[in-house]
Amino acid sequence: MPDALAPLLSRAATWFDRAAAAGWIDAANRARLDAVEHATPADLFHEPGSRPLVVAFFGGTGVGKSSLLNRVAGQALARTGVERPTSREVTVYLHEAVRLAELPTHLPVERTQVVRHSAARWRDVAWLDAPDVDSVEQDNRALALAWLAHVDLVCYVVSPERYRDDAGWRVLRRRQHRHGWLFVMNRSDEGDPTQADDFARILREAGFERPALVSTCCVEPAPDSARDEFNRLVETVDALRSARGVEALERVGLRARLADLHAALRAAMLPLGGDADWQRLDIAAARAAGQAVETILAGTEYALRGVAARFATGDSGPLARLSKTIGGLRTAAPADAPTGHPAVVDAALVGELWDDWSQAKVAACADAIEIETRKLGLAAAPVRRAIEQHAGRVGDEVRSAVHDGLRAALARPGTALTRGLRRVTGFLMAFLPALALLWVAYAAVRGFYAAAHGGAAFLGGAFAVHSVLLVVIAWAVPWLTDRLLRPSLEAAALRGLRGGLRVGLDGARDALLAGVAGARAEAAELRRECERLAADVSAAREAPPALDVAPFVAPASTAAAH
Ligand SMILES: Nc1nc2c(ncn2[C@@H]2O[C@H](COP(=O)(O)OP(=O)(O)OP(=O)(O)O)[C@@H](O)[C@H]2O)c(=O)[nH]1
Ligand SMILES: [Mg+2]
Structure with a gap:
């Protein structure tokens, strides 16, 4: 794996683990990171720093991939034939001095044939002949695709017969920005020279500005040199096999992987939201909590009066009674309100003021905030968790505040x-x-x-x-x-109960909003870290290639989904 990629992937994995554990990102985000290709051509070799260029023949069945490899080797290495498909394994043509690393597990050893040679000419190139990518045999296709991640230069082979409707190309187009590409129109003896031009046009439309395309003919004797540009194929590979060429094509693959990583990071930042999202959530949360407070205050008034009425056992002075009668403090105590002056102002006396209805209002408020969170595209789970930490305690806090308010008011009535x-x-x-x-x-x-x-x-x-x-x-x-x-004890009690309820609810509302603010701070911290990481990924993408490989690469395909 290129040096720049491994540390960035590892930092990203650590960040994703943290964000996922806190509920900010989901499995789809994680899957996007996992989908960033880790495998690279360098993985195949024991000494990645001085590795050969990996060139592979890909294409449909029967186009002549194995025949081309045999031509490169100057001997019949890979089986060629009329049976379709012929190749069911990958043939690696490799210099004897190059040490292979242990093959990654997704590359089955039993389906890999390594042929060693001592030709100095190909000391710096590892040639691969892959099974067909458009195979009716799923195994063949899977094997070919598994090797793709380890290839620097894809020699994509077509035949005049099928280059227009090429299923293999459709499969590979999504990888057009991940490798260098050299296109080969083989079996040119069977076609027309204008077909090569037509194929070049198709490639230009696919994004290759100046596609590197050669025509070849693997049957002896070749009709003419225009139809067999095998030497141009060899020269092209020669031009890229230097250390700078290897580095430049490795950079193409690296840039594609870093682009994927960058996209995964950007996608993972979405549920963390930006300042504007959180401001909107703050406003919505404050509104929902404020409404809940007013609803609970209004809905508890009747019960408050019921509790206060228990203090109205003939203690009211005439003035208080007079003013009650006139209006302001008119108490409509429930008919079955317990009578008799409470001897002790205990928690049970105010406990009944917070019931399932009140708790349901708190839950409804939490739901409203969660819905707003989802509408804004923010991760709902951490916000909900922060709210629920407080929501569960609201009842106890309000009861305690009401109890305190009642005691304080009764201690100093009037x-x-x-x-x-x-x-x-x-x-x-x-x-x-x-x-x-x-x-x-x-x-x-x-x-x-x-x-x-x-x-x-x-x-x-x-x-x-x-x-x-x-x-x-x-x-x-x-x-x-x-x-x-x-003074009237009943009026004092009612005032204390109302004041205590207001204090308790205001405190609960502030705590709930503080929970949302806490979630916001956590998201902002994660976002800052992710932005730093994304900036480092961008910086790593910017480094210019050591060699101009523009003719061999194209931007990411828009025609095929990634
Ligand atoms: N006429 C003609 N026949 C060719 C040419 N190149 C290869 N062939 C023949 O085409 C057939 C298939 O060639 P292979 O090299 O086995 O093709 P392949 O792409 O490796 O096929 P698979 O292994 O099945 O994917 C063989 O019979 C070859 O002799 C060519 O340039 N012209
Ligand atoms: Mg073959």
């Missing part, structure tokens, strides 16, 4: 104003009667003195009655005022 005024009335209830008593005492002493020394009449019953009245009035006025100001 408003700050009424509490202040009641402190004044409390003081006046003692102070005014005491003042009245002092005045009565003073008047009694003065009257007694006047009667004893001045002859005035002694104080009579009228004085006594008025004195008692004065003292009573001095006490009764602040007492009555205090009674009027005494």
